[in-house]
Amino acid sequence: MTLIDLGELRGDAEPEPPARPPRAVGRPLRVALAGALALLTLAASAAVVRPPSTxxxxxxxxxxxxxxxxxxxxAEREGPESGGREVAAYATPTRAGEPLRLLWRVSLPGAGGLFGLAERDGVVFVNVDLDxxxxxxxxxxxxxxxxxxxxxGSGAPTVGGGLLLLGNSTLGAPGLQLVDLASGRVRWSLPQSLVTFNYHRRGELVDRVVVTSDLLPGADRDGRIEVRDVVSGAVLAARDLKGRERPTYRQVNLAGELLLxxxxxxGGGAVVTxxxxxxxxxxxxxxxxxxxxxxxxxxxxxxSAPRRGEVSALDPATGRTRWSNPRWPWFLVARGDRLLVGAVDQRPTGGGFAVLDAATGRQLGExxxxxLTFARDPDAPLFGVRRTREGDLLVxxxxxxxxxxxxxxVLPDATGECVVAGRSAVCRRVGGAFGWWRLRR
Structure with missing residues:
Protein backbone atom coordinates (compact mmCIF):
# COMPACT_ATOMS: atom_id res chain seq x y z
CA MET A 1 0.00 0.00 0.00
CA THR A 2 1.55 3.35 -1.06
CA LEU A 3 0.45 6.73 0.24
CA ILE A 4 0.17 9.48 -2.33
CA ASP A 5 3.08 11.87 -2.48
CA LEU A 6 1.40 15.28 -2.46
CA GLY A 7 4.27 16.73 -4.45
CA GLU A 8 3.59 14.38 -7.36
CA LEU A 9 -0.23 14.29 -7.00
CA ARG A 10 -0.28 10.69 -8.22
CA GLY A 11 -3.96 10.20 -7.42
CA ASP A 12 -5.08 13.63 -8.63
CA ALA A 13 -8.30 13.46 -10.62
CA GLU A 14 -8.70 15.03 -14.02
CA PRO A 15 -9.37 18.75 -13.58
CA GLU A 16 -13.02 19.72 -13.89
CA PRO A 17 -14.34 22.89 -15.50
CA PRO A 18 -15.59 25.52 -13.04
CA ALA A 19 -19.05 24.67 -11.74
CA ARG A 20 -21.89 26.79 -13.19
CA PRO A 21 -23.66 28.60 -10.32
CA PRO A 22 -27.42 28.23 -9.81
CA ARG A 23 -29.47 30.53 -12.01
CA ALA A 24 -31.55 32.03 -9.24
CA VAL A 25 -30.43 32.01 -5.61
CA GLY A 26 -27.44 30.30 -4.00
CA ARG A 27 -24.03 30.84 -2.56
CA PRO A 28 -21.70 33.32 -4.26
CA LEU A 29 -19.50 31.96 -7.01
CA ARG A 30 -16.32 32.44 -4.97
CA VAL A 31 -17.71 30.10 -2.28
CA ALA A 32 -18.61 27.47 -4.90
CA LEU A 33 -15.12 27.65 -6.40
CA ALA A 34 -13.56 27.39 -2.96
CA GLY A 35 -15.65 24.29 -2.25
CA ALA A 36 -14.61 22.70 -5.55
CA LEU A 37 -10.94 23.42 -4.77
CA ALA A 38 -11.34 21.88 -1.32
CA LEU A 39 -12.87 18.75 -2.85
CA LEU A 40 -9.99 18.33 -5.29
CA THR A 41 -7.47 18.87 -2.48
CA LEU A 42 -9.25 16.22 -0.41
CA ALA A 43 -9.18 13.82 -3.36
CA ALA A 44 -5.46 14.29 -3.80
CA SER A 45 -4.57 14.00 -0.13
CA ALA A 46 -6.93 11.22 1.01
CA ALA A 47 -6.79 8.74 -1.86
CA VAL A 48 -4.52 5.73 -1.49
CA VAL A 49 -3.18 3.96 -4.56
CA ARG A 50 -3.78 0.27 -3.98
CA PRO A 51 -3.25 -2.78 -6.16
CA PRO A 52 -6.04 -5.37 -6.13
CA SER A 53 -6.39 -7.28 -2.89
CA THR A 54 -6.64 -10.26 -5.23
CA ALA A 75 -19.66 -16.32 -14.61
CA GLU A 76 -17.58 -17.34 -17.61
CA ARG A 77 -17.82 -19.46 -20.72
CA GLU A 78 -17.10 -23.12 -20.19
CA GLY A 79 -14.97 -23.26 -23.32
CA PRO A 80 -14.58 -21.87 -26.87
CA GLU A 81 -16.96 -24.46 -28.32
CA SER A 82 -19.45 -24.50 -25.44
CA GLY A 83 -22.64 -22.45 -25.31
CA GLY A 84 -22.91 -22.91 -21.56
CA ARG A 85 -21.70 -20.92 -18.62
CA GLU A 86 -19.84 -21.80 -15.48
CA VAL A 87 -20.63 -19.94 -12.26
CA ALA A 88 -18.16 -20.08 -9.37
CA ALA A 89 -18.84 -18.79 -5.84
CA TYR A 90 -15.98 -17.42 -3.74
CA ALA A 91 -15.87 -16.29 -0.11
CA THR A 92 -14.24 -12.88 0.26
CA PRO A 93 -11.16 -12.63 2.52
CA THR A 94 -11.51 -11.53 6.12
CA ARG A 95 -7.92 -10.25 6.28
CA ALA A 96 -5.69 -8.38 3.85
CA GLY A 97 -3.49 -10.55 1.66
CA GLU A 98 -5.73 -13.61 1.72
CA PRO A 99 -7.01 -14.99 -1.61
CA LEU A 100 -10.62 -15.62 -2.49
CA ARG A 101 -11.71 -19.07 -1.28
CA LEU A 102 -13.63 -21.24 -3.77
CA LEU A 103 -16.92 -22.48 -2.30
CA TRP A 104 -18.43 -24.24 -5.30
CA ARG A 105 -18.62 -24.29 -9.06
CA VAL A 106 -21.61 -25.22 -11.24
CA SER A 107 -22.26 -25.50 -14.98
CA LEU A 108 -25.34 -23.69 -16.31
CA PRO A 109 -26.87 -23.26 -19.78
CA GLY A 110 -27.05 -19.83 -21.36
CA ALA A 111 -25.88 -18.15 -24.54
CA GLY A 112 -26.28 -14.60 -23.28
CA GLY A 113 -24.49 -15.05 -19.97
CA LEU A 114 -25.45 -14.25 -16.41
CA PHE A 115 -27.74 -11.21 -16.17
CA GLY A 116 -29.03 -11.43 -12.63
CA LEU A 117 -28.14 -13.18 -9.41
CA ALA A 118 -29.46 -12.92 -5.86
CA GLU A 119 -29.47 -14.98 -2.70
CA ARG A 120 -32.46 -15.52 -0.39
CA ASP A 121 -33.07 -18.04 2.41
CA GLY A 122 -30.19 -20.29 1.41
CA VAL A 123 -31.11 -20.34 -2.29
CA VAL A 124 -29.27 -18.57 -5.10
CA PHE A 125 -31.37 -17.82 -8.15
CA VAL A 126 -29.49 -17.11 -11.35
CA ASN A 127 -31.11 -15.50 -14.38
CA VAL A 128 -29.60 -16.64 -17.68
CA ASP A 129 -30.43 -16.28 -21.38
CA LEU A 130 -30.79 -19.47 -23.36
CA ASP A 131 -31.09 -17.08 -26.30
CA GLY A 153 -38.60 -16.50 -17.13
CA SER A 154 -36.51 -13.98 -15.19
CA GLY A 155 -37.06 -14.03 -11.43
CA ALA A 156 -37.50 -11.65 -8.50
CA PRO A 157 -37.83 -12.72 -4.81
CA THR A 158 -41.17 -12.17 -3.05
CA VAL A 159 -42.63 -12.14 0.42
CA GLY A 160 -43.67 -15.58 1.64
CA GLY A 161 -40.59 -17.33 0.24
CA GLY A 162 -41.54 -17.13 -3.43
CA LEU A 163 -39.88 -16.37 -6.73
CA LEU A 164 -41.86 -14.32 -9.27
CA LEU A 165 -40.99 -15.29 -12.85
CA LEU A 166 -41.66 -13.11 -15.88
CA GLY A 167 -41.55 -15.09 -19.13
CA ASN A 168 -42.18 -14.57 -22.83
CA SER A 169 -45.81 -15.64 -23.16
CA THR A 170 -45.79 -15.24 -26.96
CA LEU A 171 -43.33 -18.16 -27.10
CA GLY A 172 -45.44 -20.47 -24.95
CA ALA A 173 -44.08 -19.60 -21.49
CA PRO A 174 -46.45 -18.26 -18.80
CA GLY A 175 -46.61 -14.50 -18.76
CA LEU A 176 -46.12 -14.56 -15.00
CA GLN A 177 -45.86 -17.33 -12.42
CA LEU A 178 -44.97 -17.67 -8.76
CA VAL A 179 -42.65 -20.50 -7.74
CA ASP A 180 -42.04 -21.67 -4.18
CA LEU A 181 -38.36 -20.94 -3.58
CA ALA A 182 -37.78 -23.99 -1.36
CA SER A 183 -39.62 -26.68 -3.37
CA GLY A 184 -39.72 -25.24 -6.90
CA ARG A 185 -43.50 -25.85 -7.03
CA VAL A 186 -45.59 -23.40 -9.11
CA ARG A 187 -48.21 -21.73 -6.88
CA TRP A 188 -50.04 -19.73 -9.55
CA SER A 189 -49.54 -18.40 -13.09
CA LEU A 190 -51.03 -15.95 -15.59
CA PRO A 191 -51.05 -16.99 -19.25
CA GLN A 192 -51.98 -13.57 -20.69
CA SER A 193 -50.06 -11.97 -23.50
CA LEU A 194 -49.89 -8.29 -24.49
CA VAL A 195 -49.80 -7.20 -20.87
CA THR A 196 -47.29 -5.38 -18.70
CA PHE A 197 -46.39 -6.19 -15.11
CA ASN A 198 -45.25 -3.75 -12.41
CA TYR A 199 -43.94 -4.94 -9.05
CA HIS A 200 -44.67 -3.30 -5.71
CA ARG A 201 -42.00 -4.07 -3.12
CA ARG A 202 -41.88 -4.28 0.63
CA GLY A 203 -38.23 -3.56 1.19
CA GLU A 204 -36.38 -5.76 -1.32
CA LEU A 205 -39.25 -8.27 -1.74
CA VAL A 206 -42.22 -8.08 -4.12
CA ASP A 207 -45.58 -8.16 -2.29
CA ARG A 208 -48.05 -7.05 -5.01
CA VAL A 209 -48.20 -7.16 -8.80
CA VAL A 210 -49.99 -4.71 -11.09
CA VAL A 211 -51.22 -6.31 -14.34
CA THR A 212 -52.01 -3.83 -17.11
CA SER A 213 -53.34 -4.40 -20.63
CA ASP A 214 -53.82 -1.99 -23.55
CA LEU A 215 -50.34 -0.52 -23.28
CA LEU A 216 -49.30 -1.19 -26.86
CA PRO A 217 -50.42 1.12 -29.70
CA GLY A 218 -53.30 -0.50 -31.56
CA ALA A 219 -53.65 -3.36 -29.09
CA ASP A 220 -57.20 -4.70 -29.02
CA ARG A 221 -57.53 -4.90 -25.24
CA ASP A 222 -60.02 -3.57 -22.72
CA GLY A 223 -57.63 -1.32 -20.78
CA ARG A 224 -58.01 -3.28 -17.53
CA ILE A 225 -55.70 -2.75 -14.55
CA GLU A 226 -55.49 -5.32 -11.75
CA VAL A 227 -53.61 -5.33 -8.45
CA ARG A 228 -52.85 -8.91 -7.37
CA ASP A 229 -51.53 -10.40 -4.14
CA VAL A 230 -48.17 -11.97 -4.93
CA VAL A 231 -48.56 -14.94 -2.56
CA SER A 232 -51.96 -16.17 -3.79
CA GLY A 233 -52.35 -14.40 -7.14
CA ALA A 234 -55.80 -13.15 -6.01
CA VAL A 235 -57.13 -9.87 -7.46
CA LEU A 236 -57.16 -7.22 -4.72
CA ALA A 237 -58.47 -4.33 -6.85
CA ALA A 238 -59.33 -3.73 -10.52
CA ARG A 239 -60.23 -0.81 -12.76
CA ASP A 240 -61.34 -0.57 -16.39
CA LEU A 241 -59.94 2.27 -18.54
CA LYS A 242 -62.04 1.29 -21.56
CA GLY A 243 -64.18 4.43 -21.43
CA ARG A 244 -61.18 6.73 -21.81
CA GLU A 245 -59.98 7.91 -25.19
CA ARG A 246 -57.17 5.66 -26.38
CA PRO A 247 -53.87 7.61 -26.09
CA THR A 248 -50.92 7.45 -28.45
CA TYR A 249 -48.89 6.00 -25.61
CA ARG A 250 -49.76 4.84 -22.12
CA GLN A 251 -47.27 4.13 -19.35
CA VAL A 252 -47.99 2.71 -15.89
CA ASN A 253 -45.63 2.90 -12.94
CA LEU A 254 -45.78 2.66 -9.15
CA ALA A 255 -44.69 5.36 -6.73
CA GLY A 256 -45.13 4.35 -3.11
CA GLU A 257 -48.83 3.60 -2.59
CA LEU A 258 -49.88 5.32 -5.82
CA LEU A 259 -50.40 3.86 -9.28
CA LEU A 260 -49.60 6.48 -11.93
CA GLY A 267 -41.41 13.97 -26.95
CA GLY A 268 -44.57 15.96 -26.23
CA GLY A 269 -46.85 16.73 -23.34
CA ALA A 270 -48.64 14.21 -21.16
CA VAL A 271 -51.40 13.77 -18.58
CA VAL A 272 -50.64 11.88 -15.35
CA THR A 273 -53.55 10.33 -13.43
CA SER A 304 -37.35 14.49 -14.76
CA ALA A 305 -37.65 16.85 -17.74
CA PRO A 306 -34.43 16.69 -19.79
CA ARG A 307 -35.77 18.75 -22.73
CA ARG A 308 -36.76 21.56 -20.38
CA GLY A 309 -33.58 21.09 -18.35
CA GLU A 310 -35.23 20.80 -14.94
CA VAL A 311 -36.43 18.39 -12.31
CA SER A 312 -39.59 19.10 -10.31
CA ALA A 313 -41.40 17.59 -7.35
CA LEU A 314 -45.15 16.98 -7.03
CA ASP A 315 -47.30 16.61 -3.92
CA PRO A 316 -48.46 12.96 -3.95
CA ALA A 317 -51.79 13.95 -2.33
CA THR A 318 -52.77 16.62 -4.88
CA GLY A 319 -50.38 16.44 -7.86
CA ARG A 320 -49.46 20.10 -7.43
CA THR A 321 -45.90 21.26 -8.00
CA ARG A 322 -44.02 21.77 -4.74
CA TRP A 323 -40.76 22.95 -6.31
CA SER A 324 -38.68 22.98 -9.50
CA ASN A 325 -34.92 23.12 -9.91
CA PRO A 326 -33.96 24.64 -13.29
CA ARG A 327 -30.39 23.39 -13.30
CA TRP A 328 -30.58 19.60 -13.04
CA PRO A 329 -32.78 17.65 -15.50
CA TRP A 330 -32.55 14.11 -14.06
CA PHE A 331 -33.69 12.71 -10.72
CA LEU A 332 -31.68 9.58 -9.93
CA VAL A 333 -31.86 8.37 -6.32
CA ALA A 334 -33.54 9.35 -3.02
CA ARG A 335 -32.01 8.70 0.38
CA GLY A 336 -34.21 9.99 3.19
CA ASP A 337 -34.54 13.75 2.77
CA ARG A 338 -31.76 13.99 0.17
CA LEU A 339 -31.96 13.57 -3.61
CA LEU A 340 -29.21 12.73 -6.08
CA VAL A 341 -29.78 14.56 -9.37
CA GLY A 342 -27.66 14.72 -12.50
CA ALA A 343 -27.00 16.14 -15.92
CA VAL A 344 -26.19 14.20 -19.08
CA ASP A 345 -22.48 14.21 -19.90
CA GLN A 346 -20.94 12.14 -22.68
CA ARG A 347 -17.34 12.46 -21.46
CA PRO A 348 -15.57 9.35 -20.09
CA THR A 349 -15.62 10.84 -16.61
CA GLY A 350 -19.39 10.52 -16.58
CA GLY A 351 -22.19 12.96 -15.79
CA GLY A 352 -22.26 15.71 -13.21
CA PHE A 353 -24.17 15.11 -9.96
CA ALA A 354 -25.58 17.24 -7.17
CA VAL A 355 -27.52 16.76 -3.93
CA LEU A 356 -30.85 18.52 -3.37
CA ASP A 357 -33.01 18.93 -0.30
CA ALA A 358 -36.07 16.76 -0.99
CA ALA A 359 -38.54 19.13 0.66
CA THR A 360 -37.49 22.34 -1.12
CA GLY A 361 -35.34 21.39 -4.13
CA ARG A 362 -32.53 23.60 -2.81
CA GLN A 363 -29.06 22.53 -3.89
CA LEU A 364 -26.98 21.38 -0.93
CA GLY A 365 -23.81 20.38 -2.70
CA GLU A 366 -22.26 19.55 -6.06
CA LEU A 372 -22.20 5.36 -10.81
CA THR A 373 -21.27 1.78 -9.95
CA PHE A 374 -23.87 -0.96 -10.17
CA ALA A 375 -25.54 -2.14 -6.95
CA ARG A 376 -28.51 -4.52 -6.61
CA ASP A 377 -29.54 -3.30 -3.16
CA PRO A 378 -31.67 -0.14 -3.64
CA ASP A 379 -30.71 1.12 -0.17
CA ALA A 380 -26.98 0.44 -0.44
CA PRO A 381 -24.41 3.27 -0.27
CA LEU A 382 -23.72 5.00 -3.58
CA PHE A 383 -20.30 4.83 -5.18
CA GLY A 384 -18.85 6.62 -8.18
CA VAL A 385 -15.68 6.11 -10.22
CA ARG A 386 -13.67 8.24 -12.63
CA ARG A 387 -10.26 8.08 -14.28
CA THR A 388 -7.20 9.93 -12.99
CA ARG A 389 -4.53 11.57 -15.13
CA GLU A 390 -2.43 8.44 -14.80
CA GLY A 391 -5.26 6.23 -16.05
CA ASP A 392 -6.09 4.72 -12.66
CA LEU A 393 -9.62 4.60 -11.26
CA LEU A 394 -10.64 6.98 -8.48
CA VAL A 395 -13.37 5.56 -6.22
CA VAL A 410 -7.30 4.85 -6.28
CA LEU A 411 -7.33 1.51 -8.11
CA PRO A 412 -4.38 1.06 -10.50
CA ASP A 413 -4.93 -0.70 -13.82
CA ALA A 414 -8.71 -0.75 -13.32
CA THR A 415 -10.79 0.16 -16.38
CA GLY A 416 -14.35 0.19 -14.98
CA GLU A 417 -17.31 -2.21 -15.00
CA CYS A 418 -17.32 -1.95 -11.22
CA VAL A 419 -19.80 -3.73 -8.96
CA VAL A 420 -19.95 -2.84 -5.27
CA ALA A 421 -21.73 -4.49 -2.33
CA GLY A 422 -20.93 -3.42 1.21
CA ARG A 423 -17.21 -2.69 1.06
CA SER A 424 -16.42 -5.34 -1.57
CA ALA A 425 -15.63 -3.89 -4.99
CA VAL A 426 -14.93 -5.82 -8.20
CA CYS A 427 -13.70 -3.96 -11.30
CA ARG A 428 -12.44 -4.99 -14.72
CA ARG A 429 -8.66 -4.60 -15.05
CA VAL A 430 -6.39 -3.90 -18.00
CA GLY A 431 -6.05 -7.19 -19.86
CA GLY A 432 -9.62 -8.34 -19.17
CA ALA A 433 -9.40 -10.00 -15.74
CA PHE A 434 -11.36 -8.78 -12.71
CA GLY A 435 -9.78 -7.53 -9.49
CA TRP A 436 -11.31 -7.52 -6.02
CA TRP A 437 -10.75 -4.76 -3.47
CA ARG A 438 -11.92 -4.22 0.09
CA LEU A 439 -12.74 -0.50 0.05
CA ARG A 440 -11.63 1.42 3.10
CA ARG A 441 -14.24 3.04 5.31
Missing part, protein backbone atom coordinates in the same frame (compact mmCIF):
# COMPACT_ATOMS: atom_id res chain seq x y z
CA UNK A 55 -7.21 -11.02 -8.90
CA UNK A 56 -10.31 -13.11 -9.45
CA UNK A 57 -9.60 -16.67 -10.56
CA UNK A 58 -10.87 -17.78 -13.93
CA UNK A 59 -10.31 -17.06 -17.57
CA UNK A 60 -9.47 -13.59 -18.79
CA UNK A 61 -12.61 -11.93 -20.14
CA UNK A 62 -15.10 -13.46 -17.70
CA UNK A 63 -18.67 -12.77 -18.79
CA UNK A 64 -19.90 -11.14 -15.60
CA UNK A 65 -19.44 -10.87 -11.86
CA UNK A 66 -21.92 -10.41 -9.02
CA UNK A 67 -21.02 -9.31 -5.51
CA UNK A 68 -22.60 -9.66 -2.08
CA UNK A 69 -20.98 -8.31 1.10
CA UNK A 70 -19.21 -11.65 1.74
CA UNK A 71 -19.22 -13.42 -1.63
CA UNK A 72 -18.16 -12.95 -5.24
CA UNK A 73 -19.79 -14.89 -8.08
CA UNK A 74 -17.93 -15.19 -11.40
CA UNK A 132 -32.47 -13.57 -26.73
CA UNK A 133 -36.10 -14.73 -26.35
CA UNK A 134 -35.85 -17.43 -23.70
CA UNK A 135 -34.77 -16.17 -20.26
CA UNK A 136 -34.44 -18.88 -17.61
CA UNK A 137 -34.04 -18.83 -13.83
CA UNK A 138 -32.04 -21.61 -12.20
CA UNK A 139 -32.22 -22.21 -8.44
CA UNK A 140 -28.95 -23.28 -6.80
CA UNK A 141 -28.24 -24.34 -3.22
CA UNK A 142 -26.18 -21.51 -1.68
CA UNK A 143 -24.10 -23.87 0.48
CA UNK A 144 -23.22 -26.57 -2.03
CA UNK A 145 -23.88 -25.14 -5.50
CA UNK A 146 -26.22 -28.03 -6.26
CA UNK A 147 -28.92 -27.28 -8.85
CA UNK A 148 -32.38 -27.38 -7.30
CA UNK A 149 -34.74 -26.52 -10.16
CA UNK A 150 -35.04 -24.60 -13.42
CA UNK A 151 -37.91 -22.38 -14.62
CA UNK A 152 -38.75 -20.24 -17.68
CA UNK A 261 -50.96 6.28 -15.48
CA UNK A 262 -49.15 8.61 -17.90
CA UNK A 263 -50.81 9.17 -21.28
CA UNK A 264 -49.56 11.20 -24.20
CA UNK A 265 -46.83 11.13 -26.79
CA UNK A 266 -43.11 10.71 -26.06
CA UNK A 274 -52.94 9.01 -9.91
CA UNK A 275 -54.86 6.12 -8.34
CA UNK A 276 -54.62 4.73 -4.84
CA UNK A 277 -52.98 1.32 -5.07
CA UNK A 278 -55.18 -0.32 -2.42
CA UNK A 279 -58.52 0.26 -4.21
CA UNK A 280 -57.50 1.92 -7.51
CA UNK A 281 -59.59 4.96 -6.56
CA UNK A 282 -58.85 8.05 -8.65
CA UNK A 283 -56.93 10.69 -6.65
CA UNK A 284 -55.90 13.46 -9.06
CA UNK A 285 -54.93 14.35 -12.63
CA UNK A 286 -52.09 16.58 -13.72
CA UNK A 287 -50.91 17.83 -17.13
CA UNK A 288 -47.16 17.84 -17.76
CA UNK A 289 -45.40 19.97 -20.37
CA UNK A 290 -43.04 17.07 -21.15
CA UNK A 291 -43.76 13.34 -21.27
CA UNK A 292 -42.00 11.81 -18.29
CA UNK A 293 -42.38 9.34 -15.45
CA UNK A 294 -43.17 10.55 -11.94
CA UNK A 295 -41.15 8.58 -9.38
CA UNK A 296 -41.19 8.48 -5.61
CA UNK A 297 -38.45 10.67 -4.12
CA UNK A 298 -38.74 10.68 -0.36
CA UNK A 299 -42.18 12.00 0.61
CA UNK A 300 -42.80 13.59 -2.84
CA UNK A 301 -42.93 12.57 -6.53
CA UNK A 302 -40.08 13.67 -8.79
CA UNK A 303 -40.43 14.26 -12.53
CA UNK A 367 -20.36 16.27 -6.36
CA UNK A 368 -18.58 16.64 -9.70
CA UNK A 369 -18.53 14.14 -12.58
CA UNK A 370 -18.71 10.42 -11.78
CA UNK A 371 -19.88 7.14 -13.23
CA UNK A 396 -15.58 7.73 -4.00
CA UNK A 397 -18.64 7.24 -1.84
CA UNK A 398 -21.36 9.70 -2.84
CA UNK A 399 -22.56 10.68 0.62
CA UNK A 400 -25.97 12.32 0.23
CA UNK A 401 -26.38 13.03 3.95
CA UNK A 402 -23.24 15.21 3.91
CA UNK A 403 -23.71 16.27 0.27
CA UNK A 404 -20.14 15.37 -0.61
CA UNK A 405 -18.08 12.90 -2.61
CA UNK A 406 -15.77 11.14 -0.14
CA UNK A 407 -12.74 9.73 -1.93
CA UNK A 408 -11.83 6.21 -0.77
CA UNK A 409 -9.19 4.66 -3.02
Missing amino acids: VLPGRVGAVEVAVTPDRVYV TDHPQTILVDAKTGGRLSRHP VTEGEP AYGLAALDRRWERRLAEFGQAEQCGALLCV LGRWQ AELDLARAEARVLD
